[in-house]
Each structure stands twice: as structure tokens, then as C-alpha cells.
Amino acid sequence: MLSWLTDPFASDLMRRALVEVLVLAVACGPLGVWVLLHRQSYAAESLAHGMLPGLVVAALAGAPLVLGATGGVLVAAAAIALAGRDARLGGDAGVAVAVTGLFGLGALLALSPDVPARLGELLFGDLLGLTGADIVEATVLAAVVVAALVLAHRRLTIGVFDRPTAPSLGVQPARWEAWLLVVLAVATVAGVRGLGSLLVVALILAPGAAALNLARRLPAALALAAGLAGLAGVLGLLVSYHWQVAAGASVALAAIALFAVTLSFGRRRPGLGVP
């Protein structure tokens, strides 16, 4: 039994993957709690889709993936903000229009004959192909995410709990919602190498949703989300090793499975807009 747990991590490859998922878990779990409480899960999903053109352009130019991801996320965030501002479209429709367009553009670029065949890696990551430098990069970005969430903690709290009163309490909610989107973008960039732009969303949203099902207070929810995200990472890697299935997808599915388990605890489902 013990060897079933330890054997997989005998190789450097798997150990690096383990460090990567644990590092990402610490950032993505708590972030997910805030994203869900701010009802921005759709934006999280969309940002991940919308950055595809940036990733493809980076792959085309041979530039570092993190640069392409950053550029792609900035363009996507700007497009979402602009489209959402148009009153005729409204929030959700604006996001849908911006993101579908960008995803289409990304696919168009990726399927052109000049691009190396890496579309799958961009979308689903390559957890078992990580270098030490990749992990350092992810660690730095994850630290930025955690610091940004800690600093904004009180502002984010008021914005969710009591938006209409926030200005009289000295907090401008719109400013901190924008802050959350930026943090979300950083987290997505952090996770793109390991989990890909699509699967990282699962590690952000599913543990957060599970934690909100279980925890009664915010600090507990934030800590629990980090723990559950880490657990999903470990479980996913174990499943991936023993059953010879894709690592990133296993981690994402493990996160979703943990969320499904917490549903059966179903004491009282808060209306959190879980996707």
C-alpha cells in the first residue's frame, strides 16, 4: 500500500510534477474561493480560453510560453472588460463574444501549417515534461497570487458581502473586482505550463467550490481550498502513474471528483454560481 503511494514519486519527472501541482494548489485553491464568491467563475473559464492566441503566437515565434500567456491574458482581459462595458451586451454575453472570438483566432493560428504541433500541450499542459526553471517560474507567480490575495483580503470581503455599502466603508468594489481578474490572469499563466490553459481552470474552481461546501468561515474555506487542490494534485498524479493516463487531465478530474464528494455532504448549498 505504502509503495503504491511512494513508488510513483521515485523518478525526478514525477517529483517535479508533484512540486508543481502543490505550488499551484496553494495559489489556485484560495483564488477559486474568491472567484466563486465574486461570481466570476465564468470569467475564469473565459480568460483561460481567451489567452490561446497569445500562447499560439509565442509557440510560433519560439518565445517563452509565459510571455505569450501574459500577452494573451492581457488582451483577453481587456476584451472582456470592453465587451462587458457595452450595456447592450451585458456582462455574460460580452464575455462570450470576446472569448469565442479569441479562441477562434487561436485555433486558426494553431491549425495553420507553420505551427509546430503543440496545440494539445498549450491547452492541456505537460505536467511530466517540466524543467526546474518551469517550476521556479510557477513558484514565483504562485507567490505573487497568494500575496495579492492576502493584501486584498478585506477589500474582497466587503465587495462580496455588502456591495452597496462598500463605498461608505471606504472600499470601491469595482476596483477590487478588477484586481481579482488580474490575479486570476497571473494564476492562469502560472498554471499554463503544467496544466494547460483549459485544465488549470479546474484546479482553480473545483477545490474552491468544494471548500465553500464544507467550511463555515472564510479563513477555513481559503485554507481548505488550498488543501483540497493539493490533494487533487497528488491523487491525480497517482492515478496518472498507475493507470497510465494523462497527468494534467487526471489532476483536473481528481479536483472535480473531490468537489462531487463534497456535494454529498450537502449540508447547505450556498448559491455560489458553481459552473
Added chain:
Amino acid sequence: MSPAVRAAALGGGYAPGDEALAGVDFALDPGRIAAVLGPNGGGKTTLFRALLGELPLRRGTVELAGRPAYVPQTDRTRLDFPVSALDVALMGAYGRTPWWRRVARADRVAARDALARVGLGDAARTRFGELSGGQRQRVLIARALLQDAPVLLLDEPLSGVDAVSAERIEAVFRELREEGRGLLVATHDVEQARAWDAVLCLNRRQIAFGSPAEVLTTGVLQETYGHELVVIGEHRAVAVEHHEH
């Protein structure tokens, strides 16, 4: 003595052409409680937004003795949000806490004191959403106490709360009056308004402002509430609440 609140030719709305409120002229001295009466949609919340400087389109002038504290109706808050009563009360100190700092120890003590003052000293760790409506209202008042504001704007703090909560809330109002703060309290209860120092009647414009004896006449109330007013006997009138959902 300069007033706690003074409004002159105050009006405005949420969008161009939408005149939610007009012609508001009044001054409230420190240490006074004014009832704000009016039908739903009559402009009570709009007045508060205007005084807070949050009305998108505002005309006229507002003078305040300091930044006001605002107590919203409890149903505007997220009940599913995982915070305790103490967490909510502490939000009253956020405005004076720089974003990179922890909330000061003195403010943590003050938050517990504020909860004790509204009679919820034992409920500090209770999740906000698990409290009764009246208890939630008291927690929001405790949060306003922590803001230590010279002016408090309260949006129907006594609507639909239990008797214990109502009694406790009214006692806190009297204490705040003693401390020299100015209170504007939106209410539907004409009898309650009679017990306070001044009454402001709104129906998309100011109908009257003055002492309860001057203002609470059947004529003024009829003009304020229109069809929502039921007159009982010669000197009694009851405003009927029509809630829009």
C-alpha cells in the same frame, strides 16, 4: 452650532431624465433623530445615496459634519457569505485601516464592544447568515458604531425585526443621540416617527420637514403616501406597506 446634516435644493436620479428625488431642503442638528417617511419608491434610499455622494446624478448641496455611516437593509447583504458577526462588525474599521495593514487591536476590542452594545456579545462567532433578521440588523448597526461617524443613515432598520431587536435598536438610537450624533432613520412606522425629534416626508420630492407635531398631520401624510395611507379615527393614520418583489 453647525448642523450634522444640511441639504439644500438636493435632488437627482440614477439616469439622465430620471428624477427620483427633488427639492430636498432641511438641516438636522447634532444629537437629533429624524424619521424619513415615504412610500416605497418615494426616495428614502435615494436620499441616503445622495447624502453619501453615491447618486450618479446629483443636484444641490450637501453639508455633513463628517463621513456618514450607512446601515443598509439586511436583505441587501449576502447571507451565504461565510463570515461571523464579529467579522461583519469589524468591517466598520476597514475605512481607517490601510490596505497593507492588519486591523488594529483597539478596533478588534471596539468591535466586540459594539456587538455587546447591540445585545449580541454572545453571538460574535455566529455565522452572519444564521442570525435572525433582527439580529443581522443589529450586527449591521454594530458595524456602523465602529465607524464612529457623526452622522448615521439607517435604511428601515426597524422593518420586520423582532420585538427584542427593536427595543435594543431604539435604545442604541437614544444613546447615539446622547452622544451628539445626528441620525436619519427611514421608516414606515408613523407612530415611531412621532417619538423622535424631527420628521422628513418624501414622495419623490420633499413634502414636509419639521417637528413631529407640525409634520404628522393627516394632510401631510396623505400627500406623502397617497393611496397607501389608511386613516384610522381623527388623529391616527397608518401607512400600508406594499412590497415590490
